[in-house]
Structures are given as C-alpha cells and as structure tokens.
Amino acid sequence: MLKKQICKVLSIILVGTTLLGACSKKEEEKKVLVMGTSADYAPFEYVDTANGEKIVGIDVEIAENIAEELGYELKIKDMDFNSLIPALKSDKIDFAIAGMNATEKRKKTVDFTDTYYVASNFIMSHEGHITKLEDLKGKTVGVQLGSVQEEYAKELEKEYGIKIEARNRVSDAVQELKAERVDAVIIEDSVSTGYLEKNSDLKGFKIEGDTAEGYAIALKKNSELTKEFNEALKNLEESGELKQIFEKYFNK
Ligand code: ARG
Numbered sequence: 001m002l003k004k005q006i007c008k009v010l011s012i013i014l015v016g017t018t019l020l021g022a023c024s025k026k027e028e029e030k031k032v033l034v035m036g037t038s039a040d041y042a043p044f045e046y047v048d049t050a051n052g053e054k055i056v057g058i059d060v061e062i063a064e065n066i067a068e069e070l071g072y073e074l075k076i077k078d079m080d081f082n083s084l085i086p087a088l089k090s091d092k093i094d095f096a097i098a099g100m101n102a103t104e105k106r107k108k109t110v111d112f113t114d115t116y117y118v119a120s121n122f123i124m125s126h127e128g129h130i131t132k133l134e135d136l137k138g139k140t141v142g143v144q145l146g147s148v149q150e151e152y153a154k155e156l157e158k159e160y161g162i163k164i165e166a167r168n169r170v171s172d173a174v175q176e177l178k179a180e181r182v183d184a185v186i187i188e189d190s191v192s193t194g195y196l197e198k199n200s201d202l203k204g205f206k207i208e209g210d211t212a213e214g215y216a217i218a219l220k221k222n223s224e225l226t227k228e229f230n231e232a233l234k235n236l237e238e239s240g241e242l243k244q245i246f247e248k249y250f251n252k
Contacts, residue, residue: 031071031072031073032072032073032074032075033067033070033072033073033074033075033094033095034075034076034077034092034093034094034095035060035063035067035074035075035076035077035093035094035095035096035097036076036077036079036083036084036087036088036092036093036095036096036097036098037055037059037060037076037077037078037079037084037096037097037098038078038079038080038081038084038098038169038170039055039057039078040081040144040169040170040171041057041059041098041099041170041191042057042191042194043057043058043190043191043194043249043250043252044057044058044059044098044099044190044191044215044249045057045058045059045060045097045098045099047078055076055078057249058117058245058246058249059097059098059099060076060097061245061248062097062116062217062233062236062242062245063076063095063097063217065232065236065241065245066217066229066232066233066236069232069235069236070225070228070229070232077092077093080145080146080168080169081098081100081144081145081146081147081168081169081170082144082145082146082168084096084098084100084218085106085109085110085146085218088110088218088219088220089109089110089220089221091220094219094220094225095217095218095219095220095223095225095229096110096217096218096219097217097218099117099119099188099190099191099215100215100216100217100218101119101148101213101214101215101216102115102213102214102215102216102218103148103213104213105151106218109221110218110219110220110221111218111219111220111221111222111223111226112216112217112218112219112226113216113217113219113226113229113230113233114216114230114233114234115213115214115215115216116214116215116216116217116233116237116242117190117214117215117246118213118214118215119188119189119190119214119215120188120189120206120207120208120209121148121149121152121186121187121188121189121206121207122186122187122188122189122192122204122205122206122207123136123184123185123186123204123205123207124174124177124184124185124186124187124192124195124196124202124203124204125177125183125184125185125202125203125204126177126178126180126183126201126202127201127202127203128202128203128204129183129184130183130184131205132205133156133159133160133207134160136156136160136162136183136184137160137161137162138160138161138162138163139160139162139163139183139184140162140163140164140165140181140182140183140184141153141156141162141163141164141165141182141183141184141185141186142165142166142167142173142174142176142177142182142184142185142186143164143165143166143167143173143185143186144166144167144168144169144170144173144187145166145167145168146166148213149186149187149188150164150166152186152207153186165181165182170187170191173185173187174187174195174199174202177202178199178201178202189206192204217229217233
C-alpha cells in the first residue's frame with residue numbers, strides 16, 4: 001500500500017519535472033527577434049501580393065540571414081516608417097530594417113550597424129514636368145513622413161518655397177502624384193525604378209552627391225545586439241551572399 005503511494009508521489013514528481021523540462025525547452029525555442037519595417041519600399045521591403053500577404057525584399061532577406069546566423073526566429077512587424085524609431089525605443093521591436101539611412105540625427109536616439117547600401121534622392125514628376133530643382137519653385141511636393149526626403153524637402157522649402165505634403169506611406173505619396181494632387185515626389189533612386197517601370201506617365205531625375213549616409217539596421221541605443229549584427233552582416237558580405245540578394249531583387 002505504502003509502496004503504491006510512494007510510486008504515485010514519485011510519478012507525480014516525474015511528470016512534473018518532465019513538464020518543467022518541456023517548458024524550459026519551449027522557452028529556448030522562443031528566442032525570437034522582432035523586426036520592424038515599413039513594407040512600402042520595393043525592392044527593399046514590400047508585400048508580395050501574389051504570395052498572400054508575405055513581406056519580402058532585400059531587407060527581409062538580410063534580416064532572415066542575420067537572425068538565422070545568430071540563432072533567432074524572425075518575426076516581422078509592418079508599420080509606418082515614422083513609427084519605427086518610437087517602436088524601437090518602446091521595445092515593440094528589436095530592430096528596424098527599412099532602407100533607413102544612418103543619419104546623425106537618428107544616431108542620437110538609436111544604434112546603427114554598418115551601412116549596407118547607399119541611395120540618392122530622386123525627384124519624380126508627372127510626365128517629367130520637373131527636370132531640375134529650380135522647376136520646383138512654388139510647387140507642391142510629396143514625401144514620406146519622417147524620411148530623409150522630408151528633411152531634404154524642408155531645405156528645398158527654404159530655397160524654392162515649395163509646399164510639402166507628407167504621407168505615411170511612399171505608395172500614398174506616389175498615388176497623390178498620379179492623381180496630380182502634388183507636382184512631384186521625392187523618393188530614392190533605389191525605389192524609383194519600380195514606380196517608373198509600372199507607370200509610364202511618371203519620369204524623374206536623381207539628385208547627385210547629396211547622400212552622405214547609407215542604409216543601416218537600427219537597434220535600441222546601446223544594444224548588445226549591434227556588435228553581433230555587425231559581425232553577421234560582415235559575414236554576409238564576405239560570403240558574397242549580400243551581393244546575391246541584391247542581384248536577385250534588382251534584376252527582377
Ligand atoms: N532612406 C530614407 C530614410 O532613411 C527613406 C526610407 C524609407 N523606407 C521605407 N521602408 N519606407 O529616411
């Protein structure tokens with residue numbers, strides 16, 4: 001009788017420890033990195049409509065590679081570009097990759113990895129009505145809210161008296177241009193190609209030599225991950241994989 005009871009107690013303990021074991025194993029599996037992005041920026045990050053609602057692109061593949069190398073499962077959160085840095089600060093995401101320039105201003109509040117790409121500003125207009133900066137005098141110009149292009153537009157505002165229309169999504173700014181509610185939009189040459197290919201009514205030109213900073217991954221200020229991310233990014237570059245990712249999306 002006593003033996004039976006001891007066995008019962010033992011088996012409860014055993015089941016308990018097995019369960020505990022299973023729990024801690026689960027904890028391990030849960031090592032997740034949450035990436036924030038603004039999926040309105042093909043070929044860097046965009047929703048592959050042919051493939052459900054999947055977010056794909058150069059940045060996504062870079063992040064997937066880094067997460068894999070560092071042993072994390074990757075989760076992607078799509079949000080407005082302007083919300084990325086606040087989301088980092090409030091721990092809603094672990095890092096942001098969104099064709100984001102590592103600007104001095106942003107560096108005050110977040111960490112950046114080394115840069116992995118350099119783009120230039122690009123002015124796109126309807127039927128190419130705007131062919132040089134001077135043509136912008138008194139015109140209405142669309143930009144993405146919180147972007148470097150918005151900052152640039154503010155400079156042009158002083159110089160040429162343009163009126164700025166900022167939108168949360170790049171696609172919305174371009175939509176305004178197509179509907180002729182703005183005269184031009186400032187985007188980047190890296191994403192302009194896609195729009196020009198799809199919209200024969202749009203034309204544009206690149207602003208040479210005004211982009212000092214390149215794209216980098218943003219992490220929380222003083223994050224321990226920054227160093228690891230840099231190492232993973234370096235490996236990606238040295239192995240030639242980074243180049244392959246770029247080729248895959250730019251030649252699409
Ligand atoms: N490179 C610009 C910036 O850093 C624009 C980036 C916009 N990215 C995006 N996924 N919409 O401000």
